[in-house]
Amino acid sequence: MSEAVLKTENLSKTYPMGKRKVPALSDLNLQVNKGEFVAVMGPSGSGKTTLLNVLGCLDKPTGGKMILDKVDVANLPEKQLYKIRRNKIGFIFQTFNLLPYLNAVENVELPMECTRKPRNERKQKARELLGLVGLAGREEHRPQRLSAGEQQRVAIARALANDPAIILADEPTGNLDTKNKFEIVKLLGTLNIERGTTIVMVTHDNQVASHAERVLFLNDGRITKEKQGLHLAKKKLQCPYCGSRIQPKDERCPSCRKKLVPAEEEESI
C-alpha cells in the first residue's frame, strides 16, 4: 500500500459572513499518496482555492483532521505552521508571485534563506533547479525580462527549493498561452515521473487536468467525483494527421510537425 503524504478526515472550513457562517469545505476526506499527481477540478466557488490554502497551511481549517507527512497540522499554531510551509510544502501560483526586484536565482533561493543552508550551497542549488526547469542561462534575469512561461518555471524551481513533501499548484497554467500551458503541465508531469514529486494541482482546465493520474471533482466544498486521469506524460500520444504514436519529447509530431493529441483508444476524461 502506498504511503499517504497528505490525508484529510472530515476537513471543513467556514467563513463568517455577518452572523452567518458560509461553508467553503464540508467534511472533505482526501488522501494523496507519495509520488501521486492529483488534479482538483471544479467550477468557480466550489472551494478549490480554499482547499489548496488549507492543504498548504496558509489558512486554518475550522474542523476535521489534516495529516501532512505524518504530522497533524490542523491545529498547529502559526508559530509552527511556517516550518511546515517552509520544509514540507512547495507552492506554485497562477500569477507566479515572483518578487520583481530579485532575479531568477535569488527568487529560487528565497525559501532556502530561512534555512541554515550556506549561501553558496543555496546559490548552487537554485542554479541546478533552474537548469532542471529549462532555464539554464537565464539565471540572472529579473521576472520582467522573462516570458510568462519562464516566470512559471522559476516559480516551479522555487517550489522545489526545500525538497518539499508535496507541491501545491493553484491554477499553474491559468495565466499562460496554450503553448506554455502544455510545456508547464508537461514539466510538472516530468517532475512527478522522474523525481517522484507529489503534486496536487487545482485547475478548471480539462486538458490540463488530463495530465494528472487522478482527478477529483469538487462541488460546494465536497469531493463529488473521482476519475483516473491519463497522466499523459506517462502515455503515448498520437498525431491527429499521420496517426503516428509516440512517446513525445515535445508537443509536435516529429515527422509531420502537427500538434499531438491523446491517442484515440486511450480512455479520456
Place this chain on the structure above:
Amino acid sequence: MRAFLVIVALSFSMAIMISVPAGITANQEAAQSLTENFNSTITSMQQEINKSTTLIECQASPSQGIPSAMSSARRFEFGRTEVFINETVGDEIRTIEGVKDVVPFLQKSSEETTSETLNTPRGSFNISTPLYTITGVCLNTTFINNYSILPTNITGRNLCEGDSGVLLMSLSLAEYYNKGVGDTVNIYGEPFTVVGIYNSTDQGTTRARTVYMNITDAQTVTGQTGNVSRFDVYADNISYVEGIANVIKAAYPELYVTTYEDRLANLQNLQTTYTTTLNNAESTLSQTQNVATQEIIIAVAATSIIVFFVMLYTVRERTKEIGILKAIGFSGWNIMSQFMLEGILISLMAGAVGIAIGSVGAPFLSSLLLPHMSLFGSGGRFQFGSSSANPAVPELGSVAATPDPQIMLLALGGAMLLGALGSLYPAWRASRIRPAEAMRYE
C-alpha cells in the same frame, strides 16, 4: 523613490537635531566670552581707578557732559561733541592748594571714519564713526614715570620727552593700516613715524583705537593750538581731593570733574549695566534653549511619525509580498526583522545625510531656527551673529555653530533608534498578516 523622499525628509530632521545643539553651544560660548570680556573690562577699570585715588579728572564739557568713565567704556558712542578748553586753565588749577601735578591731554577724533551696521529692533542702520582717537600727551619725564599716561606692552619703543613727529599706535590699527615700527602714517595730512605699537587687547577698552603723540604735535595737526580736552589733576594726598574738586567745579563750570569716588560710582553704574546686559543674555539663552528643546522634540516626533507612516504604507503596499514570503516559509519574526531592518537602514542613511547637511549648514540652520540673542534688551546694540567688516572694531561675540562629533554620533544612534521605533509597529503588523489574506491582497 519613496525611500529617497524619506531620506530627504529625515535627513533635514537629523540636520536640525545636530545643528540646534551646536547653535546652543555656540551661543553659550559667546555668552561666556561676553561675561569674561565684561569682567576683564571691569577689573582693568577697577585697577586703573584704584591706582589713582588722588586723581581728579577734568574733562572739557559743553555743560555737565558725559561722565568720563562711561564715555571711556562705551567708546562706540557717536555724534559726541568734542569740546576743548584753553591749556592755561591747567596753570591756574596748579595754583590751587594741595595740587601736585596737572597733566593735560588733547583727544580728537580722526578725520577717517568707518561705517558700521547697527542692528536694532527697528531695523539695521549704517552709521559712521571715527576710525580712531588721537591722544596728545604731555611727554614730561616726571609725568611718564609717575602716572599711567601712556600704554605699556610696546613693540618698538614708547614715547619719551622731546619726541616730535612720532607716534604710538594700537596693534589693531597697525594691522588695519598694515604698518609696522618705522613706517610713516599720515594724521590729518601730516606724516608721523610709528615708533611703537602697543597691544591693544591688554590695555583695556579705552586704548584700543588710539594713537598717542606729543600734545604739541596733536594740537598742531588738529588745529587746536593752545587747547586741551582734559586735565588729570593729581592731589598731594587723598584728603585734598574733595576740596580741590569743589574749587575746580566752582571756578570752571565748563569742566566735568570726577574724583575717585565719582569714578567708583560710575564704575558701579557700569557694572549694573553690564549685569543687566548679562541677565538679558542669560534670559535670551534660556529662552533659546527652550526653543531648541521644542524644536528637537518636534524633529524627533516628526522623524518617528515619518518613519512610522512610511513603513506602515510600505507594509500595506507590500502585503502580497508578505503573503508570498509567508507562503514559502518565512516566519513572522523573519518578516518583522526584515521590515525593521529596512526602517533602520533608511533612518541610518537619512542620519548620515542629515549629519552631512548639518555639518555644512549648522551655522545657517541654527541662526534660522534659534532666536537671536539681543544683549542690550530691545534697544540692543550688539547681536550675536553680527559682524563688522572693519577689523579695527572689536566684536563682542559671533556665533559659529560647529556640530560636536559626539552629537553627530549620538544623532546617528538616535536615527537608528528612531528607525527601529518608527518601524516597530508596522513590522509587527506585517508579521501578523495571515498569509491566505495577504495572498488575496492586490
